[in-house]
Amino acid sequence: MNQTAAAPARPYGRFFLPGPTEVHPDVLQAQTRPMMGHRGADAQAFMKPLHDGLKEVFLTERPVFISTSSATGLMEAAVRNAARTRILSLVNGAFSQRFADIGRACGFEVDELSVPWGEAHDPGELEARLSASAYDAVTMVHSETSTGVLNDVAALSEVVHRHGDTMVLVDSVTGFGAAELRPDDWGLDFVLTGSQKAFALPPGLSFGVASERMMARAATAPKRGYYFDLEFFAKNHAKDQATTTPAISVLYALEVQLQRMRHEGMEARWARHTAMAERTWTWVDDMRERGVGLSVLAPEGRRSPSVTTIVLPEGVRGPDVTKGVIERDWLVGGGYGKLKESSIRIGHMGEHTLEQLNGLLTVLEEVLA
Amino acid sequence: MNQTAAAPARPYGRFFLPGPTEVHPDVLQAQTRPMMGHRGADAQAFMKPLHDGLKEVFLTERPVFISTSSATGLMEAAVRNAARTRILSLVNGAFSQRFADIGRACGFEVDELSVPWGEAHDPGELEARLSASAYDAVTMVHSETSTGVLNDVAALSEVVHRHGDTMVLVDSVTGFGAAELRPDDWGLDFVLTGSQKAFALPPGLSFGVASERMMARAATAPKRGYYFDLEFFAKNHAKDQATTTPAISVLYALEVQLQRMRHEGMEARWARHTAMAERTWTWVDDMRERGVGLSVLAPEGRRSPSVTTIVLPEGVRGPDVTKGVIERDWLVGGGYGKLKESSIRIGHMGEHTLEQLNGLLTVLEEVLA
CATH class of the missing domain: 3.90.1150.10 (Aspartate Aminotransferase, domain 1)
Known part of the structure; x- marks a missing residue:
């Protein structure tokens, strides 16, 4: 043909x-391996080192969930599992705007705290907003791919944590792998990235890390659905299994790329x-x-x-x-x-x-x- | 490495x-092509023949949506876009049960019409059930992968169409490509499949076809979300674009596999x-x-x-x-x-x-x- x-x-x-982003030829080549079944002992033996490697590159003790979707899917997972009624979205570009749009599309009330495209968010302004009103979750973007602005998510997260049980939801799509990111140390309740940015994998997978309190919130989130249900991810991850049939060839690529990333540090x-x-x-x-x-x-x-x-x-x-x-x-x-x-x-x-x-x-x- | x-x-x-399923070596090999941008004229020129080819193999005049997700994701799309309150799920195996579970996870009221694993659904029983109660949608599985049973979706769909504005939602995951399937002729309001079954592609993509009345229903579906919003798919499909960053290497595989399928007929x-x-x-x-x-x-x-x-x-x-x-x-x-x-x-x-x-x-x- x-x-x-x-x-x-x-x-x-x-x-x-x-x-x-461009993908290394060795990583592209890994995708040509023949298919494997995605259930059973062989699949678990294949998945376990991927799960271990992901924890290492995400600098987290929490499970790293693998979603067969683009990162936008895990943005939806973030809001569906975290929100009850009200979300505050920090908007400073197209992708932080998308986070707000997703919240609304899922039926939540979304307030936006906006700064012009090209600017970063100020923790002081966030502090003022959170003192005036209560939210179930705050969405933010680590590295705004539309503008090249890096938000100080560690400082913004610290502000949110001063305001009760509000979840910190972070899109680190072009952040992860390029900029310092410490989900556990920074108290990020959900941080997500896609495979095709600084991870340098083909697109098709996204990765998410949820805090314990995020998982507790998720467990009681009504109408969170099935495909992006974090409890479904956690239950399968605990068995070193995928939720549904995963993008196997991209997983093969991930295996090779994790070696490259761990080798570099x-x-x-x-x-x-x-x-x-x-x-x-x-x-x-x-x-x-x-x-x-x-x-x-x-x-x-x-x-x-x-x-x-x-x-x-x-x-x-x-x-x-x-x-x-x-x-x-x-x-x-x-x-x-x-x-x-x-x-x-x-x-x-x-x-x-x-x-x-x-x-x-x-x-x-x-x-x- | x-x-x-x-x-x-x-x-x-x-x-x-x-x-x-096993993937032909030529199709696996297509995945090693270097990445491409997924927006702009080049991407559209790449996507258009894929869209045309998909219409041909699905025997439909409707757009065939490509979802970067497994088929379970499009099952969620089906119910989120079609249902308001009540769903009837025809259950005769694990995947038709999953359809019911997804409906509930999305917050809908789901009644099940069940027959034992290994049996097919009887149009007469469906007729009786629909005469007794009204539903927004009926879910069914074409080929039950868990049992090897083929439901007569054409006959079941005909029954549903006698009962007002009820959507016919069909999982044809192991049906498409192996068993006769005519989405338009059979009045299927939404039919979906995954890439990794009789399509013989690597997993990571799923495909869905929506009827006009399904699109009208979707347009007013509250809380249908973003990632599986059929209007979002339609809007991008009309421009020969992907919704979000697609699984590009699996699209390369699709291009080769469509040639194989069209060659066979x-x-x-x-x-x-x-x-x-x-x-x-x-x-x-x-x-x-x-x-x-x-x-x-x-x-x-x-x-x-x-x-x-x-x-x-x-x-x-x-x-x-x-x-x-x-x-x-x-x-x-x-x-x-x-x-x-x-x-x-x-x-x-x-x-x-x-x-x-x-x-x-x-x-x-x-x-x-």
Whole structure:
């Protein structure tokens, strides 16, 4: 049989989207292993090291649940299992907005605490809001993929914990694996990520860690459904089983990628991402000094190590820049939503190296010249 | 990096689970293609032929939605989008029971119309039940994977349509691709399947087709959520886009597998499955005549073409038989749930051929001797 999807012309190491990210050839290759049954002793023997490895890379003592869904599915799991009536959603970009939208779609009353796209949330403002009103849960995004802003989820979580039995629900889709993340130490009641960002796996799986108090809340959540029922996840995880038939080929990829991540170490992985991010920000400053009016959208100190949104000079259109990059057989992300015309995004995450990033920046200089 | 999951010793063509099914090496290989972005013109150009091909193999004029979830996720989609208050679930095995459980987990009132495991539903009984009480939706399973029973969903659907605005929700997980299925002609308001059964893809995707009246119902369904919102699927499908980041490598596999399925033709595919099923049933009868007391659980006329549950002679344990098959480097399914000790299941579906099936039956004879 012929494969009709054109193979990309570009060699490995030139794919800088803010997700999906490029996947190492060894990890892609793992997906070709023949199927296995997903129940019984063999499947448990296969799943147990995955479960152990996930706890290690998430720096948690809690079980890490594997969902056969994109991360949006686990965002829905978060609100369905945590909320009774009212949710406060911290909104500073498209994906934190999605968290609020999901809450409403599930029938909850959602208040938004919004700051402009490109800004981070201030723990003081959250404190004020929580002092004025009670919520079942607060949703927030660790690294806003739409803007490249990193929220200080540790500080925000601490604020929430001062206000009674309110769950801290964290989307760390482009945070996990790139930025420091300590679910247990930071008191995150539910933190989730997708497979296809700094995890550098193919999309199709998402991962979630729930605190004990989140599990207690989930146990009594009415109408939480079946597919995203955290008790269903916990019950199966305890037996080293998947809930329903999992995306087996992506699990094979996970097995190989966990080896890669454990070999690198999470702190080294964070450092590599930080180095790539800082290189990008320095390059932006250099370009500006050389007369090309670029700037980083996110403020200093609250920039994501995995994705940088670069605001372009007036008169330079984002889609023209991304097109110019593609014409040179590289790939970079467009600005998201309302930032599409005015910006581009570099996803410097996953298995990328500083050397590959330097290659991209050289190409970008050529395009912007 | 080393791959630690042991590669199965058995060659291709010996994996007869009732799901996941064996995947053709060409289809597995398609998963190694590098990632692509899932938004924009390139992604649309990639998705459109998949959408067209899916309509063709589902014999429908309606859009076929692709969900990055297992089929259980789309079972939840079915009830969340169709039901207001009351559901009638036709239960004759583990997966039709799951449909009822999902309805309850979503907060609906669920009545069950049950027949014993191994039996099919009678349209007359359904008629009587619907005459006595009103429901928003009726759930049913086309091919019960736990028992190998094929319900006459065309006849059952016709009965439901005589009773007002009640949605017909059909799990065709082991039906689609193996047994005749005509969503439009049969008035199925929602029919779903998973990628890893007779579709012969790796697990990770599921597929659903909704009628116009189902879409109208969905549009006003409260609290239907976000991830399984059929309007969200429809809106994105209309632009040849995925809802959220899809399982890209499984989509690559789908592209190759659609070519294989269209090349074979759906009627030929059904015929091949029927031939494999009939060969299995004949073999069971032959064995019985030769003194090995096997029988097919499902009654004649209501047997699934994709999975056969074989009841073993007294004193022969299902787990011992499956173990004996594994020791000979083949694989066959165990009995499901309460049938585990007393039966085995053969998944004669997907890309299997009569020749491969004959190989398995020879091995089974050896084990049962």
